[in-house]
Amino acid sequence: MLITISTAIAFVMAWFLLKVGWSGWISMPLTLIVALGITYVFSRGLTSPLRQMRDAATAMSGGDYTVRVQAATLSHDEVGQLARSFNEMAEELQHADQMRLDMVANVSHELRTPVSALQAMVENMADGVTEPTEANLDSILDQTHRLSDLIAFLLDLSRMEAGAASLEIDAFDFADFIDETVEPLEIADAGHAHDIRMDVPEGITMEGDQDRLRQLFTNIIANALKHSADGTTVLIEAHEGEDEGTIVTNVVNYGSQIPQEARSDIFRRFVKGKAGPGTESGGTGLGLSIARWAAQLHGGSIVVVDDPRGADFEITLPKYHMAQYQGTTVQRP
Incomplete structure (x- = not known):
């Protein structure tokens, strides 16, 4: 022109x-x-x-x-x-740079809290202010576990950022897998008297990476326990999907609800749910995002669905791992 x-x-x-x-x-x-x-x-x-x-x-x-x-x-x-x-x-x-700055600030805060607590307790013992009693040592151990969990979460976060992960696929009984996953959570929850009910049918076989899937269910169930008042019920129920090619698992903590507008935000990194009366607060804010990542690696999904009983996390996973998903290396023994 x-x-x-x-x-x-x-x-x-x-x-x-x-x-x-x-x-x-x-x-x-x-x-x-x-x-x-x-x-x-x-x-x-x-x-x-x-x-x-x-x-x-x-x-x-x-x-x-x-x-x-x-x-x-x-x-x-x-x-x-x-x-x-x-x-x-x-x-x-600009958005990526802001996320990087937010992540650095959040990680620094999460690391500083247990490190400061550890430093204070060890200094008090070194100065003779407090005695190395069993309770004090347990408190130190709790802080080291918190640091260990945070480091494990950050390693998983780095894998998410890299967009790659290795899956070792094998077949296993889903009911036995849920039992094995819930057992250590019941032991850790002994002081809160939660009633963990399971309604998982026997005989369902699925394929997947058990370590990654255990991360998924451990984070979801632990989140339900953390946000449930002491003495309340947490329900784990599972059934085959309508096409019989998927397994749908619902983890429900009775009494509490998640607002509609917050249901997508809680899966973002470093977003922490608000603690209700009688529930625990804290955490890294990474558990749910890592759980969703593990589900997506298997071609599944996690959503919060409407349920009059309480907060309901619905996990949908394919029974058989038929494809190699983007950025995922599949290994079969």
């Missing part, structure tokens, strides 16, 4: 000047100057987004991800499309 307009203007101007009797030695250079001037003006407007992108890229290389190309909305050609794509990229980079 620019070439066509410049050529047309030059032709009309040369024809007009020759028509009125101007000499070709004067009209042709004058026409050339005007055509070049028009081309320069138009090209400056066309390349303005490119210059803005150059300046924005320079600012982004220095860590400023807030810059945007303002000329992106003024053009619908290829340059305008490029400018809009550049703005979308800048927004993604």
Whole structure:
């Protein structure tokens, strides 16, 4: 369009000047100057987004991800499309940088809390302020377990960020697997008197990585126990899906509910659910996000569904691991 307009203007101007009797030695250079001037003006407007992108890229290389190309909305050609794509990229980079900053702040806080507690308790024992009694040693052990859990969560988080994980697939009885998963949780929960009820039919066989799936169910059930008041019931019930190709498991903690608007946020990293009366608080805020990741590795899903009985986490998993999912290396013994 620019070439066509410049050529047309030059032709009309040369024809007009020759028509009125101007000499070709004067009209042709004058026409050339005007055509070049028009081309320069138009090209400056066309390349303005490119210059803005150059300046924005320079600012982004220095860590400023807030810059945007303002000329992106003024053009619908290829340059305008490029400018809009550049703005979308800048927004993604800004979001990723903010997530990185939030993660560093959250991890620092999560690490500082048990480390500070450990330091205080050990210093008090070293100074003779407190005695190394069984209760004090148990408290130190609890803090070291908390640190160990956080490090394990962060390792899993790094695998999520890398988008890759190795699955060792084997077949197992689902009911036996749930029993083995719940048993250590019952022992750890002894002081809270929760009634863990299980309604899992016998004879269901599924394929999957038991270690990853144990992470999934341990995090979901432990989350239900943590957010249930002492002496209340947590129900684990399972059944085959309508197509008989999936296993649907519901983990319900009676009495508590999760607001509709918070049901997607709780699966985000470092988001912690609010503790209700008589329930525990704290935690890393990584358990549910890791559980969802483990489910997705197996081609499954986790959602919070409406249930009048209480907060209901519904886990849907395929019975047979038929495909290799993106970023997942499948190994069969």
